[in-house]
Structure formats: structure tokens, C-alpha cells
Amino acid sequence: MNSVEFEINEKQRGDLTHGTEWIVILRFALPLLVGNILQQLYNITDSIIVGQFLGKEALAAVSASYFIYYFIISLVIGIGSGTSVVVSQYFGAKQFLKVQQAFSTFFIFMLTGGVILSIMGIIFAEPIFQLTNTPTEVIPPAVRYFRIYIGGTFMFVTFNSVISILRGMGESTRPMTFILIATFLNILFDLLFIIGFGWGIEGAAWATVIAQGIGMYISLRYVDKLHPLLSIKKKDLLFHYSLFREEIKIGLPSSIQQCAISLGLIALLGIVNSFGTDTLTAYGAAGKIDTIITQAMITLSGALAAFCGQNFGAGKFYRAQKGLRITLLINAIVCTIAFISVYFWGDKMMITFTTDTTVIIIGKEYLLIIGAFFIVHGTLNIYNGALRGAGDTIFTMLTSLFSLWLIRIPLAYWLSDKIGRVGIWWGIALSCTIALIITFIYYQTGYWKKKIIIKDRH
Structure with a gap:
């Protein structure tokens, strides 16, 4: 070369x-x-x-x-x-x-x-x-x-x-x-x-x-x-x-974020385990369905990160901003279709993993609550993709750690004690909502633009 x-x-x-x-x-x-x-x-x-x-x-x-x-x-x-x-x-x-x-x-x-x-x-x-x-x-x-x-x-x-x-x-x-x-x-x-x-x-x-x-x-x-x-x-x-x-x-904050998420999932699993085998089985099966569905949101986030990264590097801020707006629209359409799917066919999706009636009911309960917040989760991922494209991974790391360890896990523990297992699902959903509000406000400040690597394009 x-x-x-x-x-x-x-x-x-x-x-x-x-x-x-x-x-x-x-x-x-x-x-x-x-x-x-x-x-x-x-x-x-x-x-x-x-x-x-x-x-x-x-x-x-x-x-x-x-x-x-x-x-x-x-x-x-x-x-x-x-x-x-x-x-x-x-x-x-x-x-x-x-x-x-x-x-x-x-x-x-x-x-x-x-x-x-x-x-x-x-x-x-x-x-x-x-x-x-x-x-x-x-x-x-x-x-x-x-x-x-x-x-x-x-x-x-x-x-x-x-x-x-x-x-x-x-x-x-x-x-x-x-x-x-x-x-x-x-x-x-x-x-x-x-x-x-x-x-x-x-x-x-x-x-x-x-x-x-x-x-x-x-x-x-x-x-x-x-x-x-x-x-x-x-x-x-x-x-x-x-x-x-x-x-x-740029990468170390993402590494810390990934490590913290993996530990957080283990901690959340401990709360789920306290509700017995049926809840654990439903959480595992419905979680796999949720993971497959959210791949569309994660993919849009990854695509936008590469799109913004290249256009920020080329100095085309207007194009990156337009890409963000378009991706948000695509995300809204995808998340709406996904929620409609789990609303009408969530129990059919669960049958792929189990025929146990109790497990299916709990699994659909999870999918309905989490599914109602698909658009929130997706929008959060889209904004994070734009921030990663600019090279601002520290903020996404801090927001992720804050929403997981200081909101999701404590909230899931507290709500599950008050209203039962559905409190876990609501804890997950509400933590995403709070993280989105924080991320949106930060994005609007424009401070992330200082993180862009390419300063001299000549």
C-alpha cells in the first residue's frame, strides 16, 4: 500500500x-x-x-x-x-x-x-x-x-x-x-x-x-x-x-460502559430470580424476543454513528443533522410496527420458546410494558449514535451508568417490592425515559461538537 x-x-x-x-x-x-x-x-x-x-x-x-x-x-x-x-x-x-x-x-x-x-x-x-x-x-x-x-x-x-x-x-x-x-x-x-x-x-x-x-x-x-x-x-x-x-x-468509555452493563444485567437477573422459575423463564424468553426486535434500533444507531462520523469529518454538519432527523423518523415507524406486533402476537412469539401458559402470560406482560417504550429506547439509541459519531462517548457512558445503576436497578427493586414483578419491567422502561430526557437536553446544548476529532480539514 x-x-x-x-x-x-x-x-x-x-x-x-x-x-x-x-x-x-x-x-x-x-x-x-x-x-x-x-x-x-x-x-x-x-x-x-x-x-x-x-x-x-x-x-x-x-x-x-x-x-x-x-x-x-x-x-x-x-x-x-x-x-x-x-x-x-x-x-x-x-x-x-x-x-x-x-x-x-x-x-x-x-x-x-x-x-x-x-x-x-x-x-x-x-x-x-x-x-x-x-x-x-x-x-x-x-x-x-x-x-x-x-x-x-x-x-x-x-x-x-x-x-x-x-x-x-x-x-x-x-x-x-x-x-x-x-x-x-x-x-x-x-x-x-x-x-x-x-x-x-x-x-x-x-x-x-x-x-x-x-x-x-x-x-x-x-x-x-x-x-x-x-x-x-x-x-x-x-x-x-x-x-x-x-x-x-473514545473507546475506553465504551469499554467501561459495556463492563458496567454486563454487571448490571447480572444484578437485575438477581431481582428477577426472586420471583421464581416462571418469571425467570418468561424473562429469558421474552428478553430474546425483545433483543431480536431492538436489533433494528441498534442497527439504526450504528448506521447513524458511521454516517455522522464521516460527515462530521468532512465538515458537513448540516448533512449529519438531516441524517439524524431522518433516522428518528425511520425509528418511529419501526418502533410503532414492533409494538403493534407484540400487542397482537406477543403470546404467539412466546410459544416459540415454551408452551407453559403461566410463562406465556408473564412473557407477554413483559413485552407489552417494554414494547410501549420501544420508541423511547430507540430514540435514545439514535441520539447516542449521533454522539458516538462525533466522538463523544464519555457522555453516553456516564448516562448509561447513571440510568442503569442509579435508576433502573434501584427502581426495579423498589417497584417490584411495591407492585410485584411488573415493577421490574416498569423500572426498565422508566430508566430509558429518564436517560432519553437527559441525552436530549445535552444534545441540544451542542457541547458534543467539541469532541469531534478532525479540526483541520485542509
Whole structure:
């Protein structure tokens, strides 16, 4: 790769600074949505196969591993989101040499960090499960699964780092394709290793690791051989401390936010558990339905972050603001349709997971309360996407921590004591509402504009 600035067609696929705003956003968001849903189905299908063929203890081991693994990799995931913002702004400013430098710096960090996390996870697997009060009978299969799973962390984080960078540059179709291949291979290997070879829970772990490894290899081959701006050749892989500081500055708040959210979910689960098995089962099933639905909101937020990042980098503030208004409108339409769906067919959705009448009733109760606030949750995500695009991740982190730990959990605990389990659902909904009010007021102040990285566009 040349060290000179690349001259490229401004209307190329990855450029989000030209074209009709709503078309550009939707064209970018739709493959992103498919990719996000695939990643959710990836986890759900994995659990279904393990649960159906290996039993409840194996499924419990996989579930316990997921929460711990998510917490461990939150740091590198957050840095990845920060790097995506850095790349999108430099890409929008047409500073393509900086794009490669940010990518190579991030690539080296992720690869190194992934190897370190793999080693630490393998060594400390058993103490970690003991520390989290995992049931005694679940610990042995959980440790066997986790050690293999986390052993492939460097492949997972490298694969996802490439996905993050490409999305920051306005590409969503190829990342979707890479995720689709990895998801298909994971399901195929699950069936082959568990049913065909009889490898047990270790087979499930190997299936995921190998699928992620192939996904990593394909994405890196694309970057190195076909991408006009990125390279992983030895001469181009240099670590740039100044850019790394920018990536850390933006990404570290997201890392802290991800860690706090994962701990908060565990704390909220403790409140749910106090209402018994039916409530816990309904919360788990309805939560999966909620997660699938909210992927549309998360996708719009991610698409707007890349859109705003590029346009802020290009100095096109008017275009970024118009993109925000259009995305808010799209979000309102999507959330209205989603609420209508759970209002009329929420119980039918629950039947996908269980036929227990009590669980279905509780699950629909959850969906109706949370669904009524879909538009609030979605709007909050949209504003957060615009702020991330500007590089202001500190505010989104602080708001997230405040609404989760100082509002949602205490409110859910207090309301559930006063009005029963529905108090938990209302605590979740009201915390989103308060967070949206705070975020909207902050956005209107315009202070976030000072966080934009690109100061000199000449």
C-alpha cells in the first residue's frame, strides 16, 4: 500500500458523505441489520443445539460462560467502537493514510490483547466460575467449554475488529457476508461435532472457535488482497501511539460502559430470580424476543454513528443533522410496527420458546410494558449514535451508568417490592425515559461538537 493519500471516487460504496440521506442510511443499515440478527441467531441456535442434544447442565454451562466471556472481552469491544469512530471521521475527511494507520494500530492492539485474554482465561477458568457461584455440577463442563472457547479469543476479536473498521468506512454488505459464513459454519460444525463425532460440550466450543477462525481468515484476506485502503502487510503494520491515544480516548468509555452493563444485567437477573422459575423463564424468553426486535434500533444507531462520523469529518454538519432527523423518523415507524406486533402476537412469539401458559402470560406482560417504550429506547439509541459519531462517548457512558445503576436497578427493586414483578419491567422502561430526557437536553446544548476529532480539514 502506498503511503500517499488515495484518490477515490466520492460516490464509491463506502462514502456516506454524498447522496440522498435516507437512501444512504438505509442502504448501509439493511446489511448491518442482517449481520446483527445473524449474530443473535448465532448465539440462540448454539444454545438450542446444546440444550436439545446435551441436556440442561451443558446448556447451563454455555449460558454461564457467555456472561463471563462477554464481561472479559468488553474492554477490547469498547476500544473497537472507538476505533470505528476514528476511522469514520478520517475517512470522511479523505485522510486515507490516517485510516490505514488507525487500522494497523488497532489490529496490533486487538491481536495482542486477544492472545493475552486467551492465556489468562485458560489459566483462571475454574476460579472464575467458583467466584461467580456457578452451581457445583455445572463447573466441570463449563470449565472444559470455556477454556476452548476463550482459547480462540484472539480470532474472535481480530475478526470483529475488521468488521468494526469496515463499518466505520461505510461498508456493511461485506461484513454481513463474513458474519453469514461464520454463522453457517458454526451451526454446521455444531451438528457435526456434537451429533456426528460425539464430542459433547467441547464440540460446541470447537465449532465456534473454528468458525470464527475461518471468518477471521476470510476477512483478513479481503483486507489484504482486495481493499484499496487497508493492508496487513508487514511494511504497513505499524503502531502509532498518537492514534492509539485517540482510539483509547473514545473507546475506553465504551469499554467501561459495556463492563458496567454486563454487571448490571447480572444484578437485575438477581431481582428477577426472586420471583421464581416462571418469571425467570418468561424473562429469558421474552428478553430474546425483545433483543431480536431492538436489533433494528441498534442497527439504526450504528448506521447513524458511521454516517455522522464521516460527515462530521468532512465538515458537513448540516448533512449529519438531516441524517439524524431522518433516522428518528425511520425509528418511529419501526418502533410503532414492533409494538403493534407484540400487542397482537406477543403470546404467539412466546410459544416459540415454551408452551407453559403461566410463562406465556408473564412473557407477554413483559413485552407489552417494554414494547410501549420501544420508541423511547430507540430514540435514545439514535441520539447516542449521533454522539458516538462525533466522538463523544464519555457522555453516553456516564448516562448509561447513571440510568442503569442509579435508576433502573434501584427502581426495579423498589417497584417490584411495591407492585410485584411488573415493577421490574416498569423500572426498565422508566430508566430509558429518564436517560432519553437527559441525552436530549445535552444534545441540544451542542457541547458534543467539541469532541469531534478532525479540526483541520485542509
